[in-house]
Structures are given as C-alpha cells and as structure tokens.
Amino acid sequence: METIIFYVFAATSVIGSLVLVSHKNPVASALSLVLTLFSTAVLFILLLAHFIALIQVLVYAGAIMVLFLFTVMFLNLRDESLRFDAVKVPVKLGILSLLLLISGYFIFIGFKKIPPLNTMVISHPEPFGTVEGVGEVLFSDYLLPFELTSVLIVVAILGVVVIAKRRFD
Amino acid sequence: MDSIEALRSTLLIGPELALILTGLIVMVIDALIKGKAKTELFWIALLGLAVSFVLNLERFHQVSSAFAGALSLDEFAAYFNIIFIVGAFLAIVLSKDYIAKMDLRANEYYALLLFSTSGMMILSSAKEFMSLFLGFEIMSISVYILSGFNRRSTRSSEAGIKYLVLGGFASAILLYGIALIYGASGTIFLDEIAKRFDINNPLYLAGTALILVAFIFKIGAFPLHQWVPDIYEGAPMAVTGFMSVGVKAAAFAILLRVLFEGFSQLETSWTQVLWIVSVFTMTIGNLAALTQISIKRMLAYSSIAHAGYILVGVVAAYGEKKLGLSSVLYYLFSYTFMNLGAFGVLTYLSMKGRECETLDDISGLWVKKPLTAVALGIFMLSLAGVPPTIGFFAKYRVFLSGVRAEFYWLVVIGILNSVLSAYYYLRVLVYAYMREEKVEFPSFKPISAVALTILTIGTIILGIFPFYSWDLALKAVDSFLLALQAR
C-alpha cells in the first residue's frame, strides 16, 4: 500500500514540477507548484511527519501560493507580457539531461554505498512527528533557531515595506 | 534545555541581542515619531552598535557556549564580530549623508543594517547547522533588500533581484548539502559530525561539496563569482561598502568554522579544491578589473581578487594551521578598513542623485579636495599592498603563511597577481592626481569626513603598528584551535 501511494504521489510531484518549469502561463505554473507541494505533503505523512505535512499544506501551499497568485493578479499581467520566447528546445533538453546525468551519477554510483539505513521506518513511538513531539524539540533543543526566525520575518516585512510600497515617496 | 539554561544563554548572547533590539527600537521610534528627518535614529543605531561592541569584548575574557552548544561564543567569533560591528558602524556613519543625498528611507536602512549585522554575528559563532542556516538567511535577505534599497533606481532594483535569485539558488544548495550531512550523520552539530565523519560514505562527500559551494558563492570566489560585479555595481554605494567587508568576512568565518570543525577529515580534498579556486579567483578578478572604467565595478572585481588572496591563507592552513588561519582573520580585518574606505570616499563624493562612479568622476580630485584625494590614495595603495599600509602587512602575512606551508606556486601566482593589480589601483590615482577636473564635487560633510578620517588613520596606523590586531588574530585562532584539539 505504502509503495503504491509513494509511487503515485512521487509521480504527481514530478509531473507537477515539470509543468511548473515548462508552462508558459505563471498561473498554471503556480497551480502545478501547489500540486507538487501537496504531493510532497502526502509523502510527509507517509514518512510519519504529520505536523510538517500540515504546515506544508497550510503555509506553503496555502500562504505562499496565495502570495504568488496575488502578485500575478496584482500586476494585472496580460498574456503578451508573460509570453517571451524561452530558450530553444534542444538547449533545454541538453541542460536538463546534463543535470539529470550528473544526479544519475550520484544516484546510481554514489548512493550505492550508503550505510545500513535502507528501509523506511513504518512506525515510530507516539510523539514522533506530532505537534507534541515537534513542539517539544523545537522549544527545548532548537530554541535559538526558533527565535531567530522571528528576526528573519521582521527583516522580510521590513524589506517588503521598503521595496514594494505603492508610491515612490 | 531547561528554562534556566535558556535564560543563561540569552544573557550570553548580549551583543547579538543588543543589535536586534536596537533594530526593533529604530523601527518602533520611526513609527511613533512623525516627520521625515529623524536624526535620533542615526545616533540610536550607533549607540546600539557601540553597546554590542563593548559586550562583545567581554568574550575575549570568557569563552562560553550557549543554547546547548548551538553557539560557541569564543574569541574566534568575537574577532569576527569586531569586524562586523566596526564595518557596520562606519558604514552607518558614511551612509548618513548619502541617504540624504539619495533621498532614501533612513530608518529601515539602519534597522536592516543592524539586523544584517546580527545575522553575521550569529553566523560567526554558530556550531550547529540550523542556527547557521538562519543566521545565513538573516544576513543574506537583509543584504538583498539593502542592495535593492534605492527602488527608484532601475539599477538598484536589478541588483536586488539578481542577488536574491542567485543567493536563493545558493541557499537551496546549502540546504540540500545540510540535508545530506544530516542524513549521513544523524546530527547537525559540527562536533558530532566530525566524530561520525566517514570518508567512504558518499553522502558526506556530496554534502560537504554542496555546502562548500554555497560558501564559495558567498565569498564571491570562482566559479560562483559572477554575481559580485553586477550586484556591487547596482547596489547603493554605502551598502556595497558594507557588503564587501561584512558579508565576505561572515562567509569566511563560517567557511573556516564548518570546514575545520566539521569536515576536517576531508581536509586534503577541500584544500585541493580551494587551491584551484584561489588561483582562478585571483586571476579572474584582477584581469577583469584591469579594463574597468567604473571604479565601483573595478572595486567589485578587486574584491573578487582579494577573496582569492584570502583563500591562500585558508589553503596554507593545511600545513600551518595557526599562521594560515590568523592571516585570514587579519586580512579580513584589514580589508574592512581599506575597502570600506575606498567605497567611503566614493560615497562621500556622490552628488545628489548621482553616484561618484567612473574614473572621470574623480579626475581632478587632488586640486579640489586634496585631503579626500590623500585618503583615496592611501586606500588604493593599501589595496595594492604597498607598505607601510595595513594592506601590505595583510598580504605579507597571507603569502608568508603560504610559503611556510610550502604552497610555493600558489604564492608565486598570488604575488604576480598583486603586482598586476597595482596597475588598476594606481590608475585611479593617476586620474585623481593628474587629470583635469571634469565634474563638480560635493561640499564638505563633517560626519562622513569623520568616518573617512578614522578609516584613513586606521589604514596607516594599523599598518605601521600591526601587532595589536595581529596578536588579537593569533589569540582568536588559538581559541579556535584549542577547541579543535580538545575534541
């Protein structure tokens, strides 16, 4: 069962990402990114990361995607301003195959020697991956990173205010 | 980690907190006070940096670690923090008049500079990948924003988005590398990683390589150097100055920390990589700088070349740990003075709405503003490595450590490169001293002048009396090596 779910959602995520990088229309790309992120969230659940899956859907697929779509709408992008000639197809294929070849090198030759953590764990003791478990670790061992994210968010807010405020004052 | 430990740790990161709090205060006061010119914010920002500086000095007396080993508050980090704080302080002082001239929003500018500095400080002491990654991002995102700060300027916006996209690319590579290392070792703490490191596990190799790539991007070295000239040229002048010293130093800090503390087992391997990287970085930076008309862009290429010289020190650490590392630290310290100074002069000479950028913009400087011309001359000579400036001593140290570690070819290439570089630095002086005046120069500005005076005197005095800063670097490296041996 897990195997089938894995392959199905792995396939959708790859398809989604391929659509994302090849479709002309950014709205379609955004939606296919949602597809990929959603499939990844399912895989997270498969990996017993329930809380992360939740965040993935809420924050990533929800908030960030909305931001993308909002920008597209906000700028009122018309079709012609979105359709530029992309790179020629052979070049594209060349780049993609080169990159895949390289990753293939690592996948098939390199990863063969990974020491014995081959199979996935189907179940872990209870708090693993739940809000409780993640929260426990987050607020004890990783308190500092957690606090630092607040600074990061402040920086981002500041940046958006500075850069995108409507009028040039 | 219990709450007492959390409290203790929070108290220990006073210098970082001081900056973050000052940044927040600047934002709040900005919101509360109406009106446009808010000079108070300038002084508050400086005060915050001063407090942070003083608190940071305490770390030279007492080495500690905070947040269950996530941060190592040692002398090594403290030394880098001095570089960041001094850099940020002088950048803010230099920026005040510039902001007014370019009509930018001062408050956000100061706050972002402070946040960025706090990110660098986290970075310099991080011993765990999560804090490291966040420090890295706080610094980077602040700097992306600062690069595109002048949004009326097409060039500034272009620099901002280019930096963001390429930087984001590098961050993704870093994150993937960290993931691989985490997967292989099961931990994100550098000490633990070093203990569990297994050369035969390809995950470690790939992870190390990817993390190294991200750092090479941040220091602006070959083959990931191409963003440097574009972003340096487009960013507001004062930001470029800060970026060229602060971000570079922070990237080197974390490069050293991660490579030596985490991946020391692969030392032979990454030393080889850095050897090649260093050679190409120096050569490409210098060659490209030769034909530049824009001083700003020329300095950008020169900063690539300087990254190459600094890498000589990192490579030399293969044979001569102490000498090599301290020469790196010292070089970054001296680079802060001379490069910030060079950009400072250009910032100072910028007119309302128009930056002082090309060689023609400074021709005839000697006749109109002789003292500024002298300052520019000193910075250029220092960058070229002419004694008795600080730049000479730094280069001398780096190359000496290279010789001691028996990387003769690298040193020969480095020296040839620095001879080559003299050409374009001196060309600036030819224009400043021997050409007819072509443009107007701005009037005297006391605050910027103070900053330039500090930088000029620093460049000369620290060059003539290099020991105090050199001893400090030795001390910092000692603490770093001690921690390495203690494992």
Added chain:
Amino acid sequence: MIAWIILAPLFGALINGILFASGLSRRFLGGSEHEEKRIVGIIGCGVVLISALISSFLFFKLEALHPQQKEIIQELYIWIPSGDFAARFEFLFDSLSCVMTLVVTWVSFLIHVYSVGYMQEDKSYSRYFTYLNIFVFFMLVLVLGNNFPLMFIGWEGVGLASYLLIGFWYDDPAKATAGRKAFIVNRIGDFGFILGIFLIFFVFGSVNYQEVFKKAIDPEFMSAIPGVVVTTIALLLFVGAVGKSAQFPLYVWLPDAMAGPTPVSALIHAATMVTAGVYMTARCNVFYSQSPTAQAFVVSVAAFTALLAATIAITQNDIKKVLAYSTVSQLGYMFMGVGCGAYAAGMFHLVTHAFFKALLFLGAGSVIHALGGEQDIRRMGGLRKFLPITFITFLIGTLAISGVPLLSGFFSKDEILSALYERGYTIHWLIGLITAVLTAFYMMRLYILTFGGKTRMSEEVKHHIHESPYSMAIPLLILALLSLIGGYIGIPAFMGKILEIHDSNLFEEFLGSSIFVKWVQPEEYYLFGHWTLVEFATIAAFLGIGIAIFMYLIKPSLPETLAKVPVISTLYRGSYAKWFVDEIYGVAFTRTFIVLSKDLLWANFDVTIIDGAVNGVGSIARGAATLLRTAQAGILRFYAALMALGAVAILIYMVVSARF
C-alpha cells in the same frame, strides 16, 4: 636622537602638506598669500636646519667614540618582529652615514633657503616645500637606515619625490614626460636592487647591516659561498646604483630631469639623491672588495660613463644640460673611486661635488631667474657686469670642478685618479685624465659663454636683469666658501706630511670604521710617484681651461672655423646629438612599446606611467579581460547556469579526489 634627524623633515612635510598645500589654512585660518608663504618657508627651512644641527651634534658625539666602535644605533620600532624577515626601524649613525647626513642636511638647508627666493612667485609654493621636505625625509631614511629594506624604502621614496618634483610643473606635457622617463628608467634599476636584497637575505639570512657584514667578512662563512654569488650580489646592487646614480646605460633620465625647478636639480639631481648609488656601493664595500670581477665591471662602466658624458657636455648649449651631463660625468668619477676600492676617495669626491655642483646649479638658477627663464647660453654672455655675486661664485665653482689646485675638486679628483693608478687600473686612469681635460674645457666654455665676452642678450631681457635677492645670494656665498676650502678635510697623507698638517688623510681615517676590508698598498715599483700623478692632474686641468680660453675668449671665431673641418664637424654633430643614445633607446624600446600599445592594445587609453610599464603583458591581459567581460553579460540565467556548472564541477572533484 637619530630618529629626530629623520622625523623633523617629515613633520615639516606633514604640516606644510596638510595645512597649506591642501588649502585648509586658507579656508579656515585666512591670512594673505604672502604671510602664508613666509610661514611655509620658515617651517620648510626650519625643520631641515633642526636635522642639520642634530646631525652636527651627533658628529661630535661620534668623534668622541673609540675609533673601532664608531657607531650609534637607535632602534625606533620593530615593524614585523616575528619570522626570519624581521623588519626593524633601526637607524645607524656611523662614520659613513655621518658624512652623508651632514652633506644632505646642510646642503639641503642651503638649497631650501635659496628656494625661498627662487620660488617666491610660484603659485604652488607650499606644495613645493612639502615635496622638498618629503625628499629630505626619504633621503635620510636611505642614508640612516640600518638594514636593506629601510634603504630600499628611502630609495623608492626619493625616487617618488624626484618624480613629483621633476613633473612639478605638470601642466607642461614635456615636463610630465621627463618625470615619466625618470620613473620608468629607475624602475629598471630598482628591479636589480631588490633582487640583490633578496639574494643577500637568501645567502646571509638577514637584511641587517651588522649581521650581514659580520658574516660577509667572516672567512669561515665565506668559504662556503662560491665567489660567483658575491659577484652576483655586488652586480645586482650595482644595477640599482646605475639607475639611481645615472650611469651608462641608464643615465638618460638625468638630463631630462632638468625639467624641474633649478633648486631641485641642484639638490636632488646633483648633490644628494643621485649620489645614493655611490653611498650604497660604499656601504656594501664588503661585497665589492671581495669580488675583483665586480670591481673591474664597476670601474669600467664608470669610466665609460664619465668619458661619454663629458664628450656630450662640451657641445651642449643649454646651461642646465651642460651641468647635468657634467653631473653624470662626475658620478662616473665617484664610481671609479668606490669601484676600485678607494671608498674614501669616492665618498670624498661625493662631498666636494655636492658643494661645487650645488653651487653651480644654484648659480645657473640665479642666471635663469635673472634672465626670466632663459637657459640657452648662446643668448647670454657678459653677465659678469650684471650679476656680480653670481659671477664670482660661479667662477669658484668652475675652477673647483675643473680641478685647479688647492680648490676642493682638486684634492678629491686627484685622490681618485691616484687610487686608480696605484691599483693597476692604468687605462681607466688615462680615461679619467682625458675626462678631466674635457671637464675643465666644457666648464670653462660654459663660464665664458655665460659671463665673459660681450653680451648677446636682447635689449628687453637686459632691461629686466637683476641680481638675486639675499635669500639666494647667501647660500651661493656659503657654498662658494665650501667649494674653496672643503677639500682640506681630505688632504692626502703624502701632502699632509710635507705640509706638516697631519700625518694621514683625516677623511679616510674617519671613514675607516665603516670600511671593512682594508687595502694594503703593495710595495711595488711604480712608474709615477704621488707627486707626478698630482702634476698630471694639474696639467690636465690647466690644459682644458687653456683650450677653452683660447677658443672662446682669445679667438672666438675658432669654433666656427673648426666646425668646417669634416671630421670635427661630424664629431661635433654626434656630440651635440648626445651620440643618439636617446634615439637608439627610442627605437629599441619606447617605439616598440608605443606601436604595440597604440595599434594593438591600449587603443582607448592614453599612455600613462603605468600603461607604459605594463604594456608588455598588456595584450594577454586585455584579451583575457575581454573574454571575461563577454561572460559577464548581465544575464541572470546565464549566471545561474554557470553557478550550477561550477557547483557540479566542485562536487565531482570532491567525490573523485576523495574516492580515488
């Protein structure tokens, strides 16, 4: 104490530079231009006077010391303490540097005073004094430094100051070119010099004088070092001296350097800086004394230079050009002296030359000043009536340089010539004698054409003519006095004995503690004795003077008649054209550079100093730079692609290098 000798001019330069040359004082303190010039002048001269007084004081202190330990060392500051290459700011005041310091400071002081009058009307008055003080500072660093790096700093510093002062009136492109020429030619010499220093460091493991020289006279240590190494060191150092002290083939910059203000020519290009090479050779006497090959080479180059420059000087018409070639020629004498091992004789000539050549240049400056910038002696003549003080002092200088007995030049030149003869350099001695005839001839010719005979000036110039102010006249008088009596500090032993003044050569005795290898006169039979040699020199001087008087005063039509004789006219034209040396260099080097740079490489940039220097590597560099610029096209996607490529390359390298 020693440090203050050096620091005083530095402070002077800083005050004058920061306060006045920058225009700060005018902006903030106000004050008229006249007042400002006075203050600048007082500071500029005052600091040099302080140096001069301190060095005189130290001279007496040094005299009181034991003859074997005549040295005072002051360590000011250690710059780079750790490592083998300990760079110490340490100053040495021994007999050799004492002589140099006294000459440099006192002559500088006189020329500073002279400049107050000479430069009075110049708009860059304070800049001039700043540069002059900087020059004195670096010259003193060169002279007083106790190690080779310090000497090199001074060496480069005086070069810089000289370059700035030659191009002082940089509005005039010809003058800027002269500065550039000096700069480039000197770089060639410096290259040899710095290689020499590296070799010394490599062989002796130190750059400190005491340590190096101690090892170099230690027979045990030296037995392990092949003789060719010492010769190489000596020759490399000499290459540096050839550049700085204008010897063949690098002398070409010095005549052009006359583009600077005349007091600068007097100070830098006659009395002090150009003698740095002589000082350096004397300082490194250990190496030369141990390498006969190097000695023979130095003496030969020097003799050739002396003769060549003298043959050029006899036909020049520019008053400063004649003096410039005369300087080159006299420097040849000095090198003949130090080259053959008679270090004291060479140094002695350096001292007397500083007096009379400074005097001659200042006199020439006085003439030029009086005539409103005229430098061509064909348009002078009969000036003795108009400029009495200049006339008298110039005459003294002329006689002194010609070697007329009992004047300073007589003693020093004779000292060198007899040293050459006694040490077996007979041919060089003969060349020296011929040069002495030529020297007397061209100096007398210069003197007669300028001051004697009828005036050939235009009425307008004659109307404006005036004797120089006191500030210029007094230094002339003092220098004239020194040229008269300066030679008595070094009366040769054989004369001293007969005249019952002193048993030995005082000057030589004083320098003794700095000369490590003593020369013992072999008890051979010489064809000529001391007195005979003196007679030869005297005859040479009077012969030259006599010919000049005959040709230009008694029979003024003779030169024109002679010019019609074919052989002589060819020689005349060759000499007048400076034997086409500049043209040959121009074709061989400069033209090649210019063609390369104009047509191929630097098409868009005008040729600046540095352009000229790097044009050799320029083509490769420029090609590479163009390639890099193409890669830097500003396209974001392209950057990202290259980043990915770079990342992959590093990844593969890491994995491969770690696995295999």
Added chain:
Amino acid sequence: MTVTIEHYLVLSAILFIIGAYGVIVRKNLIIVLMSLELMLNASNLAFVAFSNVLGDLTGHIFVIMSITVAAAEVAVGLAFVVTIYTHHETLNIDVLRMLKG
C-alpha cells in the same frame, strides 16, 4: 518491493534538479522564484526522509525553518517583482541587463 530511503533521495534529487533547471532556463521572474521554492521543497523532502530513518525530529524542525526562510525569500522576491515590473513593464529577466561588463 518496499520503499527505501534511496527512493526518497532519488525523488528529492529529481525535484531539486528540475527546480535548478527552472531557474536556469525560465525567463519569467515569477516562475524563477517558484523554481527556487521547488528546490527548497526538495531539500525538505530529504530532511523528512532522513528524519524518519534516523528516528530523530531535528529534520522536522529544519523543515519548519526552511519553510520560514522560503516564505521570507518569496515575500522579498515578489516585492522586487513588483518594483521590476514598474520599472520595465515586463517580468522577462533578460531585460535586466543594465549591470554588465
């Protein structure tokens, strides 16, 4: 055939590569930013997969952090997109060629 860690790693590597490919070939600025998100997401997958195998929650925390970072980057990036659009009236990144040489 059970699912192993390699499966997840291969998937994550593929997603990462596709993201990198998007950054390299796409000209639309918004899609470039989305491709960056994809790369970060690929790393997240690797983290969670490793976390599962190791039985360690650090990976999960890291994912939270990386999502925050992604959000911040995207927010700033989109702000730049707005500015760029007002300057150039297009989102074609190839027009950003003022800075070069």
